[in-house]
Amino acid sequence: MKAKSRVARWLAHLTLIIASIGILFPIYWVFVSALQTNTDIFSPTLHLLPYEWHWANFVRAWQSQPFGIFFLNSIASNLLIVVAQLLTSSMAAYALVFIPLKGKGVLFFSILLAMMIPMQTTFIPVYIILSKVHLINTYGSLVLPFVGSAFGIFLLRQGFVSVPKEMISAARIDGASEARILWTIVLPNVKPALITLVLLNFVFHYNSLFWPLVSTSSTNMRVIPVALSYFLNQEAGQNLQWNLLMAADLFSILPVILIFLLGQRFIVRGIANSSVKG
Amino acid sequence: MLGSLKKGMLQPKGVKPQINRPLKSISIGWSGWLFVLPALIFIAIFIFIPAIYVVYLSFLKWNLLSLHPKFVGLSNYVHMFQSPDFQQALTNTLILGVGMIVLSLPLALFLALLADMGLRGTRVYRTILFGPYVVPLVGSGLVWTLLYNKNYGFINLTLAKFFQIHGPDWLGTQGYALLAVLIMSIWQYLGYYMLIFLGGLQSVPQHLKEAAAIDGGNRWQTFWHVTLPALSPSIVFAFVVCTIQSFQMFDQVYVMTGGGPDGASTTLVYYIYNQGFEMYNIGTATAASVFLLVLLALLSWVQVRFSRRWVVEE
Secondary structure, X not given: OOOOOHHHHHHHHHHHHHHHHHHHHHHHHHHHHHOOOHHHHOOOOOOOOXXXXXXXXXXXXXXXXXXXXXXXXXXXXXXXHHHHHHHHHHHHHHXXXXXXXXXXXXXXXXXXXXXXXXXXXXXXXXXXXXXXXXXOOOHHHHHHHHOOOHHHHHHHHHHHOOOXXXXXXXXXXXXXXXXXHHHHHHHXXXXXXXXXXXXXXXXXXXXXXXXXXXXXXXXXXXXXXXXXXXXXXXXXXXXXXXXXXXXXXXHHHHHHHHHHHHOHHHHHHHHHHOOOOO | OHHHHHHHHHOOOOHHHHHHHXXXXXXXXXXXXXXXXXXXXXHHHHHHHHHHHHHHHXXXXXXXXXXXXXXXXXXXXXXXXXXXXXXXXXXXXXXXXXXXXXXXXXXXXXXXXXXXXXXXXXXXXXXXXHHHHHOOHHHHHHHHHHHOOOOOOHHHHHHHXXXXXXXXXXXXXXXXXXXXXXXXXXXXXXXXXXXXHHHHHHOOOHHHXXXXXXXXXXXXXXXXXXXXXXXXXXXXXXXXXXXXXXHOOOHHHHHHOOOOOOOOOOOHHHHHHHHXXXXXXXXXXXXXXXXXXXXXXXXXXXXXXXXXHHHHHO
């Protein structure tokens, strides 16, 4: 829609700027609070900038709890999820798109069905199953439930459809194996879809609290969201160090913000093109 | 490999493939299932079996510690529906859902219309407005807890300074805790819905709008009679997704209010978590899970029907 009048455009800019400030404000507040003393955070006077800038708060926050381990847990478990999901989903999507399967209808239906069952409704049985094999409170419990993903299959299937079928049949005539066709022809041709899946997946799992909260219990198994939520629980009460908590909050959300800013176009496309995850 | 591929592509279509195809597809038929198997096994173990298992568990009386769960039929469901805690959790979840739909969707649509005007800097606006969606709910829940602080939070200090209003204890008062969760969630998801609408708007054919303008329709009429109908798939999609997201709310409640005060902000998922992992009432927790499962599956079914329509466009 091309706005004709200058006034309309000007008003639109103004509205969007106000909305943007409102949206950015809480993020800004994390930053400002992280730099203050705890006393200044709870000062009865409204102030938008710190009275004093305490950059050392970031160091103190980092040292207050084993954040190195928490980051390692988050990043390692999420990378495992991403890699495993990429593998299982691309294979399944390949079969769905390029291989004439008997019973494809059933397969399609079961993948749709899997998309309709959210973790929040099945986590108790999943917990029981994993505890029977003694995997609760291990990386296994963080990773295994997400290795197969109906969402991943769907997202990749959409990318795979755009690969010309002639390329596949030509390679088959040349005697290339299916695995080889997937690896050397299909995957290089759908890089944007792969990147989208990787980024959406990483952000989604890096952010999620629910399952890690349920499935891990010891300090050395905590991932970032669990660690942040415990920060609040453990020190609850008057002496909670809000400045350190906000400093920890800031370096915890930094990875996803960076990923978003760098890979924005893939994430936005993934959201716009496909359905949603959680 | 690449060389042979190119050679293969140059070969005339028709002759050789026709000879090879039947043979190939037979040999592929089996290996095809091998390709699907890894994903399918994991989906079966961690989605389908649990989904059946949760229904079974909901007929038992079991507290995880006792060795012998007792079969109690539907009594978990009866107890659950009669329990004031469940009723409150359900009511709260419905209020959040309705609140999200009524408040965030129109606002998101409005912002999307502005972002679709072809203004300079639209990309920057879009990035900023969508930003909160990628921030972990725990992270934003924490800063909102600070903003909502009764005596020293930014919100109440602002209300006092500029409007002489004595702000409430947002997270600690019965009537306000749920509202506080709602406002925070709108902040979190607004840009996401805006993006859905923006995608829809960009697929509205330009000539339709121009035709309406030539016919002498003003902007409001164009919006009402051209843009909105063309946007209806994305509106339905956003509507369903918004409902699903509202019914899955947990993280922000866990961080900001812990479901309190006195259950005032407990959502269904929080209720399940609380019953299952704090009270060890596996029967009640799984009965509520089944209830939520049926509800969300129905909603997702609607969602899939609409997203499939989108897929077809490609």
